[in-house]
Amino acid sequence: MNLFRKKDIAHLAQDAEKSGFVRNLTAFDLVFLGIGSVIGTGIFVLTGVGAALYAGPGIAISFILASVACAFAGLAYAEYSSMVPVSGSAYAYTYASLGEFMAFLVGWNLILEYTVTCSTVAAGWSGYVVGLLTSGGLNLSIDFLKVPAEGGIINLPAVFITMFLCILLVRGTKESIFINRILVFVKIAVIFIFLCLAIPNIDVRNWDPFLPFGYQGIASGAAIVFFAYIGFDAVATSAEEAKNPSRDVPIGILGSLAVCTLLYFIVAMVLTGIVPYTQLNNAEPVAYALRVIGYPFGSAIVAVGAICGITTVLLVLLYGQARVFFALSRDGMIPKEICRVHKKYHTPYLVTIGGCILVSLIAGFVPINVIAEMANIGTLSAFFIAGFGVLYLRITRPEIKRGFKCPAIYIVGPMAMLSCGYLMYNLPALTWIRFIIWCIVGIIIYFVYSYKHSLLNK
Template identity: 65%
Template sequence: MSVFRTKSIELLKEGAEKKGLKKTLGATDLVLLGIGCIVGTGIFVLTGVAAAKYAGPGIMLSFVLSGIACAFAALAYAELAAIVPIAGSAYTYSYAALGEIVAWIVGWNLILEYSVGSSAVAAGWSGYVTGLLKAGGIELPKMFTAVPADGGIVNLPAMFIALFLSYLLVRGTKESATLNRILVVIKLAAVFIFLLLAGPKVNPANWSPLMPFGFSGVAAGAAIIFFAYIGFDAVATAAEECKNPNRDLPIGIIGSLIACTVLYIVVAGVLTGVVPYQQLNNAEPVAYALRAIGYNMGSALVGTGAICGITTVLLVLMYGQTRIFFAMSRDGLIPAGICKVHPKYGTPHIITIIAGIAVALIAGFTPIGIIAELTNIGTLFAFVVAAIGVFVLRHTKPDIPRPFRCPAVPLVAPLAVIFCGYLMYNLPAETWVRFFVWSGIGFIVYFLYGYRKSVLNKSAAVINE
């Protein structure tokens, strides 16, 4: 059998019906799920770092560039999600359109991106919490709030939040979505408090020069802050738990993207207009900006909102990671035993527990480098593959019912590939090295295990390209 064997959409749906997840999510849940992941680490941390080191005030243009790239990819995602409303996002789409080996590499890289991103966000959550407690006169011992490489023993707060959210995800998607709704409201309130207090203090002189590092700096900034947009991929991973996926998934994907892109551009403009961009290279740029203009109480409120924001990012990242594992195990590419759904809660509890422990251990003992570069390349690769997939399916399966049709596919799909490919090009060289090394390991695992154990080896429904 060819490694490019594809899995029919009918077979994908049949597998989901046999080993499916409980349908509890509506369009509002999906939009908030996307906002929960998009508005968080990006807006509270990466905006300042990208402005200070890469783009300057041009970070506003970086968000525009990233938003355009995501818009093209989101349209492709929305069509694929409506056609194949199955857990796994780009992994599942690739399986249906481009073949098993492509799907495996996409899924293999998404697993790492979600794992690294989750661990780094957990570590960031710990930093915000310990900082807020310290400001209130409660200082936790460094040995229990820092990893060994930073002079501590273990980062317990980071491990706690990873394990606690894993517990919520085991208990049920609806319960997790309810918590996400509450935290999204709190963090959006924090963002609007920042805009209300800082907006009138903007000094246009801080926006000059607009692009101190040139357009190459704007492009590099766009590649870094692209981490902020991984949320709409996480929305796609929720396909199988939607009450009405054909209608709700496109709304969730496109709605969360539009809302967050506008919010990011406005926050970036106010942030770089309030203080010089050189001062923003710190762990809490939004709170720092408020302190710099004399709003200490506002800074504390925004810091609290940031904790809520980072919590929702971690919740959605861990959710998306387990759903990709679930889809791959159901296809036989990784051991099927971890695919079991809890009889009471209707969630993939085994892989959720395993993934939660892994994220907790990484966050508790390993120094996490730059979140964005490590996470972005695999996500951008998935977006490129999804754009190619929607184009291919238009030609190989033109008669498939398409509840949502991506407009102008011959134009949108190539533009998605070009824009996402350009952002990948602007990522650091070491990120590319990691991508190729991890992908190489993935090929070895696939040929030693996945190729032989794939359910397509036991099924007559094999479509060879």
């Protein structure tokens, strides 16, 4: 039994050409795809909570610290994607560098990341929409707005938005990207409106003390706001639909990460500058701050921005989830029959529909707070292995053509592992227990089914 058999990079390229996808995404599309997957509730909610409870005004530095961990992983992803321009993200990269068993574990954890995050985001979308409708005077029955554990029957809005986006994704990637671009423009416009209203009201005295919780507060804040960056790796799943993947995917990953970090930093500084950080521990800190400085319509503005933001995050994550399922299915890790590409729409429709149904069931019936932190550990584990794998390939396969070469790889690779490992270490023990159980289930599936049905076994 060879657990470390690898797919040759040339073979991966052949898989990409036979996939049936249409290459119609530009670098600009991929940057917007990344922004769409990252800028969501984090900028409207986590900024205030992180400042009030963990880092004070220093939450702006926490965002930068969290982005550094993502940047190290992003550089590794960028080099990987320029060598291995196929769907599957870190799963495909690991298959080419560290072998099948490690690749399966990475793919298994990517499924965890995307499914849990999509479910969490769908539930968040439901909360914002219901809040907006309630504030408008509509009395809605709790039976169809809450999961059973919270006194309802089903969270119907979460199911609705997931299946609506499912239809959009099945009908075509280009159409989905167009909708994503419009919604990204709207949410950036909302952020711009907030900054225009807030900047003239900054009181620098609110930044003193800048680090009320000390340097440990910055680190704790970074572990919390890391969730705000989950999703940028979805850009890497689009490689088989990019016009020039070796060039455009690295631009999409690093460009979107840079834009999002800048926006997070500016909003955090402005928010903590207009009201004392101690007042920001609430569900709508940005709207609250606008009301404090005399703009009571702030709640409506933020609600529109948040709904658009959450919609794009869910759209892109569902897109990425389907591509990970597709890559696993194509390689025989899960039943190969489900990786069919629609003849008319050129999309992996079966895995898209199946993934969306799974997300709908979780978002509709399960209290998401029970499993939300699982998204962080699944993502960080994939980033950790990506940092190791790209360093390993640079040493063992230096002759491979790379459209993008990660600078200072002997620093970036270890730092990706160290930073992600540190953030994983700071997650709760219960999250680790659930993660280990998830991995054990995956290992059982690999030995019972995947190893025997793998294409490399034939």
